[in-house]
Amino acid sequence: MPLLACNYFLPSSEVKKWNEIIRKQMHMGNGAQAILTYLKVQELGFHADNYTFPILLKAAGRICASKIGFALHGQTIKTGFCAHAFVQTALVNMYGNLHCIGDAFKVFEIMPVKDLIAWNSMLDAYASNAQMDYASNLFNSMPLKDISSFNIMISGYSTRGEAMLARSIFDSMEVRDFVSWNSMISAYIRAGDMEKGLALFREMPVKNTVTWNTMITGCLQSEHFGMVLDLFEEMKTANYIPDYLTVTSVLSTCGHLGSLGTGIKIHIYAIDNGLVSSPHVTTALIDMYSKCGSIEQGLHVFCKSQVKDIYCWNALISALALHGHGYAALKVFGKMRKNHIQPDDITFIGIINACSHSGLVQEGCQLFVSMQEDFGISPKLEHYGCMVNLLGRSGHLALALQVIETMPFEPGESILGALLSACIIYQDLETGERVIELVCSKAHYLSDGELMMFSNLYASCGNWEEANRWREMMNSTGIVKTAGYSVIEVSGRFQKFLAGEVGKSLT
16 A cells, blocks of 8 residues: 555644544554554545654554655655654664664764754664664764763663673763663673672662562573572562562562462462463463463463463463373364464474474474464474474484484584484484484584483493493593582572582572
8 A cells, every 4th residue: 555645635633633543553552553544544635744754653663664664754755854853863763673774874964953862863773783883983972962872872782791881881970860770780680790780789779660670580581590589579578569570570480490389479469469460470370380380270370361362372382281281282272273363483382392292293293384384484493393302202213313404404402412312212323323423513512411311322222332432531521410409498498409418598
């Protein structure tokens, strides 16, 4: 549908009305609908003005619709609004969101008057696209800076994990706001320096919910599970109000720890504070109950949920897969389709895994083909890994090896390890040795787990001489088998210990 279809103009009151409708649609996060509304009302004579174009350009950038963005830019030129400051700044922002940095700079460069908002928009275009060298040069050449300018730089360095450069900007600020502190804490977390991130968190004079969520999420990602639970309790004690993101992270922690009791307490908290209506919390609850061994509770949460998005369905399918309920997962997949929920790539990872855990080889293979032919989803490395696991578990080792050798991706350690493990179980030395060759050709060094599996393969096939050779190689090179550990909950604290070791608190 052409963007230019204006034959006559509406009265200004009508223009204001349609501008308000389009603005509200954007405010609700529906950029695509805002564009569609604009296209439709052009037939009524609606003509965009300097207030409409910034909204539409923002919508095009948000939904990554480059062709629509280019067409809107052309329309601003034909209607003369391209010279308006609001429109020019919106064009810079749009091209930044579309990753067309060259086009963003062309618009910025020809602006006759560049206010601070325009400078910050160009700075953000560079920073959000990880072009920090250009961002730094622009930042240093800015005639005037405000707190947003500094925050954009901190956020840009944070995204790249360059905590030291982010800190240099942070330290140069005379005044800092929540965004400054939160971005700097995030920079340390992204760089893997949890100690400095926590120290800055403690130093922050006044926190908000985003601050707590940043720290809690960082601890979750770095597997400091005990600290996640401690921070959650501390957050409530300090009279900060956890939101759905907080609860989602804490529930994920409970799943990792297998702490059903704590998970139930968080579930009750979510109910009491009106957070269970969030699909994010529903998804986290299903995942938590599944990992804690209570699939029935997960099903109960799913059935009671009023809003079931694709993530909720995926969580339930993955939960059923984890517990070996392949047929039930297939039924859920069928019900999902009847409810007109379009499956995504995560759906197929879950459902093929469900087939793998239940020995449903034919069904899994059919789903892999259907994913491409019926749903237009190109298989990723994870999908090929699921197929290798499916075929390997069922003893079709030659076919599994064929998948690895013909897939358009380099096999990772987990895929090769899955097939090698299957070779040990089925005592298939021929396929196993081929996998060993693949592992050795790709690895710069062999890990303790790989050497142990090589030895176990030969031992399972009765070739004790070769099995001992791999074990001796491991000993002679000084490689020590990584020790496993257990985590138990005692009086609300989590204790981590090795075999024969006195437990220590998990933080």
